[in-house]
Amino acid sequence: DSGVTQTPKHLITATGQRVTLRCSPRSGDLSVYWYQQSLDQGLQFLIQYYNGEERAKGNILERFSAQQFPDLHSELNLSSLELGDSALYFCASSPKKGGLGGPDTQYFGPGTRLTVL
Amino acid sequence: DAKTTQPPSMDCAEGRAANLPCNHSTISGNEYVYWYRQIHSQGPQYIIHGLKNNETNEMASLIITEDRKSSTLILPHATLRDTAVYYCIVRAYFSNDYKLSFGAGTTVTVRA
Numbered sequence: 001d002s003g004v005t006q007t008p009k010h011l012i013t014a015t016g017q018r019v020t021l022r023c024s025p026r027s028g029d030l031s032v033y034w035y036q037q038s039l040d041q042g043l044q045f046l047i048q049y050y051n052g053e054e055r056a057k058g059n060i061l062e063r064f065s066a067q068q069f070p071d072l073h074s075e076l077n078l079s080s081l082e083l084g085d086s087a088l089y090f091c092a093s094s095p096k097k098g099g100l101g102g103p104d105t106q107y108f109g110p111g112t113r114l115t116v117l
Numbered sequence: 118d119a120k121t122t123q124p125p126s127m128d129c130a131e132g133r134a135a136n137l138p139c140n141h142s143t144i145s146g147n148e149y150v151y152w153y154r155q156i157h158s159q160g161p162q163y164i165i166h167g168l169k170n171n172e173t174n175e176m177a178s179l180i181i182t183e184d185r186k187s188s189t190l191i192l193p194h195a196t197l198r199d200t201a202v203y204y205c206i207v208r209a210y211f212s213n214d215y216k217l218s219f220g221a222g223t224t225v226t227v228r229a
Binding site for chain 2: 002004031033035042043045048056058088090092094096103104105106107108109110111113
């Protein structure tokens, strides 16, 4: 158990709909990362938040957005869903901001499996 | 970050040590070697990391060659639950980019 929790575990929805995925980081971790993993692709970085502020952006679609709340949990919002958005979505947390030096280990949650029909 | 090369797959007998090699010949002095694994459809799991000294924790040992161009992850007593894809990556000591990027990794199958 990494200490990172994600809900829901599974989500089945239809094209055009909107969903929210939730992540609670490990106690004390200030950074939250979101990743997408499709069947035919590796882990794709979406976005990072540090202590409530957006820190880095990856290949995140405009239809997707995220935020980190004062209690440090994070939500990933996916809207106007398409079939191709079906994937595993992972959240990871780490104590560091980035750029400050030293090893930074990311701990992953169990993921949310999104199926768009 | 430096590129790594791993064998695509390997088999291991249950109860035996599994030795997973990784080449990172272009590694620079300020880059760490990290190992993660991913059991089918589960979240990636951190295993161990090191800079230049050998490291050991409750999960595995990491042996880094003196020239740091390669390393070996050792699972001392492999179990069926160790069947997973193992990823070796290198990450800079100072980096504004903390996202993880996994290559193809090594698919390890532990057989009874």
